[in-house]
Amino acid sequence: MTCSSCTPTNDERIWLKLGISWVLVGQTMVLGLAVSMTPPPYGTGAYIGVHGVLAASALGVFWLLGGRLIRAQWRAICARKITTEALFLLSISGAVGASVLGSLTGRSGVYYELVAIVLSLYALGERVQAHAQAAVLRQADALRSSLDRARFVGPDAVLTWVPLDTLVLGDTVLVQAGEVIPVDGVIVQGASLVQESAVNGELVPVPKGPKASVYAGSYAVDGALWIQVEALKGQRKIDALMASLEQARRAPSALQELGNRLVRFFVPVAVAVSLGTFVFWAGKAGEAGSAGWMPALLHAMAVLLVACPCAFGLATPLALWRGLIALAQKGIVARTGRLLDVLACVTHVVWDKTGTLSEVALVLEHTDLISHEAVLPVLLFSLQDGQTHPVAQAMCQAFKDAKALAPVSYVKLHPAKGIEGRLEFNGKSYHVFAGTLALMPCAFPDYPSAKQRIYVSINAQAAASLTFSERLRPEALQTLEQLKAQGISLRILSGDPHPAWSHLAGVPIEFGYTPEEKKAVIQKLIDHDHATVLFIGDGLNDLSAMSASCASLAMGSSSALTQATASGVLLSGRLDALPETIALAKRCYTLVRSNLRFSLVYNLLAMTLAALGHVHPVLAALLMLGSSTVVSVRSFRG
Numbered sequence: 001m002t003c004s005s006c007t008p009t010n011d012e013r014i015w016l017k018l019g020i021s022w023v024l025v026g027q028t029m030v031l032g033l034a035v036s037m038t039p040p041p042y043g044t045g046a047y048i049g050v051h052g053v054l055a056a057s058a059l060g061v062f063w064l065l066g067g068r069l070i071r072a073q074w075r076a077i078c079a080r081k082i083t084t085e086a087l088f089l090l091s092i093s094g095a096v097g098a099s100v101l102g103s104l105t106g107r108s109g110v111y112y113e114l115v116a117i118v119l120s121l122y123a124l125g126e127r128v129q130a131h132a133q134a135a136v137l138r139q140a141d142a143l144r145s146s147l148d149r150a151r152f153v154g155p156d157a158v159l160t161w162v163p164l165d166t167l168v169l170g171d172t173v174l175v176q177a178g179e180v181i182p183v184d185g186v187i188v189q190g191a192s193l194v195q196e197s198a199v200n201g202e203l204v205p206v207p208k209g210p211k212a213s214v215y216a217g218s219y220a221v222d223g224a225l226w227i228q229v230e231a232l233k234g235q236r237k238i239d240a241l242m243a244s245l246e247q248a249r250r251a252p253s254a255l256q257e258l259g260n261r262l263v264r265f266f267v268p269v270a271v272a273v274s275l276g277t278f279v280f281w282a283g284k285a286g287e288a289g290s291a292g293w294m295p296a297l298l299h300a301m302a303v304l305l306v307a308c309p310c311a312f313g314l315a316t317p318l319a320l321w322r323g324l325i326a327l328a329q330k331g332i333v334a335r336t337g338r339l340l341d342v343l344a345c346v347t348h349v350v351w352d353k354t355g356t357l358s359e360v361a362l363v364l365e366h367t368d369l370i371s372h373e374a375v376l377p378v379l380l381f382s383l384q385d386g387q388t389h390p391v392a393q394a395m396c397q398a399f400k401d402a403k404a405l406a407p408v409s410y411v412k413l414h415p416a417k418g419i420e421g422r423l424e425f426n427g428k429s430y431h432v433f434a435g436t437l438a439l440m441p442c443a444f445p446d447y448p449s450a451k452q453r454i455y456v457s458i459n460a461q462a463a464a465s466l467t468f469s470e471r472l473r474p475e476a477l478q479t480l481e482q483l484k485a486q487g488i489s490l491r492i493l494s495g496d497p498h499p500a501w502s503h504l505a506g507v508p509i510e511f512g513y514t515p516e517e518k519k520a521v522i523q524k525l526i527d528h529d530h531a532t533v534l535f536i537g538d539g540l541n542d543l544s545a546m547s548a549s550c551a552s553l554a555m556g557s558s559s560a561l562t563q564a565t566a567s568g569v570l571l572s573g574r575l576d577a578l579p580e581t582i583a584l585a586k587r588c589y590t591l592v593r594s595n596l597r598f599s600l601v602y603n604l605l606a607m608t609l610a611a612l613g614h615v616h617p618v619l620a621a622l623l624m625l626g627s628s629t630v631v632s633v634r635s636f637r638g
Contacts (some may be wrong), residue, residue: 042106058112184231192223207416223415270307302610323588339567342551344589352537353494364398480505482579519544
């Protein structure tokens with residue numbers, strides 16, 4: 001009987017195999033060095049033992065990790081594609097062939113350690129990539145699950161939780177306060193403030209009542225809603241956003257495409273040169289002084305060894321890793337190397353406004369006091385403390401220095417209108433209303449109703465008018481100016497129908513955009529203007545724009561799914577890191593291309609020398625090591 005909690009998962013088994021493989025790598029490297037420096041006499045027990053251990057270690061690593069490589073190459077063959085797996089298998093074949101030949105004849109070196117090293121590097125890279133892809137899929141699945149059920153209102157108002165795909169058009173579902181709305185539809189009963197950041201990016205919840213439209217992914221803040229279904233599963237706006245996420249996940253990296261093009265060129269060249277070398281030198285086997293076909297095989301093996309993909313494999317990742325670490329030090333965590341691709345050649349930066357250029361939270365901008373000035377901060381802080389409404393949180397933040405708390409004996413939320421409560425303070429009772437004019441039990445002189453204005457009455461007497469607003473991030477204007485100085489075009493697309501500003505740093509704010517309209521703007525920039533577009537946003541409503549752009553950044557305060565969709569996350573929330581990282585990415589991108597060119601020229605030259613018979617397999621291995629060393633030094637120095 002096996003305890004399931006003690007059984008290693010597939011992920012754990014892979015990491016265990018990698019750990020064992022690296023132990024074997026260390027063993028083969030030590031023994032390989034010993035054989036090269038002080039080889040035991042050919043045919044002796046020591047010779048057979050050492051070479052046997054080396055071969056067994058290489059075989060062990062291949063048994064642990066080689067299956068995944070072979071399966072990947074088989075899929076590539078079936079798809080008629082030339083991939084990096086071919087280079088790994090070529091280098092392994094060359095190392096195995098030369099090593100077996102060396103062990104059997106004792107006339108050349110052995111390269112078993114290359115088999116273990118190449119396989120381990122391939123398996124590690126493949127595992128990290130698979131882990132990153134799985135994380136994105138988990139985030140997407142979590143959102144799908146949260147929108148996959150609804151509280152169905154049946155005959156006689158009987159409530160039943162049902163799968164969303166069992167609903168039909170015209171059915172009614174109930175959404176309680178604080179719950180996510182799972183359908184696109186029209187409110188038939190109830191009222192609530194609805195947080196629609198998933199639809200239009202607006203920070204302030206919108207009051208909704210009968211006949212108002214609501215969309216899946218938004219949520220009811222403070223009231224219950226009975227909603228008539230108007231879009232079935234698969235037809236909702238959020239479904240289109242999820243489709244955009246899936247498309248973005250499959251988008252290839254520009255640098256990876258460049259590497260693949262080089263591989264498609266290099267692999268056939270390496271194979272052709274190796275075969276040509278063998279044929280040429282085998283044809284000379286009958287000439288005077290020839291040592292037979294053995295030199296032909298050694299020269300062909302030398303070509304394959306010097307064509308080991310280590311230099312190509314290091315050319316891109318080392319420079320990228322260095323660049324990604326530098327990005328992280330500036331507060332930008334990249335989820336994919338594609339972010340560096342785009343930052344290096346970006347021509348347009350498209351911004352979301354709310355929560356991106358502006359702060360996430362509302363702030364109290366102005367207070368017009370009418371009465372009860374002394375007790376107003378205490379009463380409002382006490383009444384709103386613990387409430388989740390954005391305005392309530394902004395009010396608590398504004399009055400957090402209140403010296404005392406007033407006990408609340410009664411509190412009532414008025415959906416889409418405000419809050420009411422009865423409090424006791426210093427021996428007196430206060431009946432407080434805070435909300436829209438429609439909630440007030442008294443008249444407010446000369447105060448028109450406004451979306452971001454809250455009115456307060458105390459004991460049926462007008463007490464104050466509070467104006468809330470968005471606050472621009474302190475570094476936003478400077479960042480926009482620096483980007484313009486770098487020659488980058490800027491656009492600000494906001495879902496907010498009533499933005500607080502019309503321009504920022506001379507850039508007009510284009511307002512009232514839906515997610516689909518944002519996506520259309522970006523697609524037009526890419527398709528018609530041939531622009532390289534970086535999109536920066538923070539909400540679920542930005543997923544379509546993120547998928548359409550060449551790369552995207554999510555703010556550190558954004559949702560988990562938004563961060564998983566984006567190419568990178570601005571973890572620090574500091575926008576002024578962006579101009580510096582663009583300059584850094586340009587240097588990194590230049591270095592990657594330089595490394596690839598160097599690796600290509602180096603390998604072609606070394607292969608030519610090996611084909612001409614000027615490179616022994618031992619020297620070929622050293623040349624391969626030399627190219628990897630040069631690429632490493634260039635990457636870390638650059």
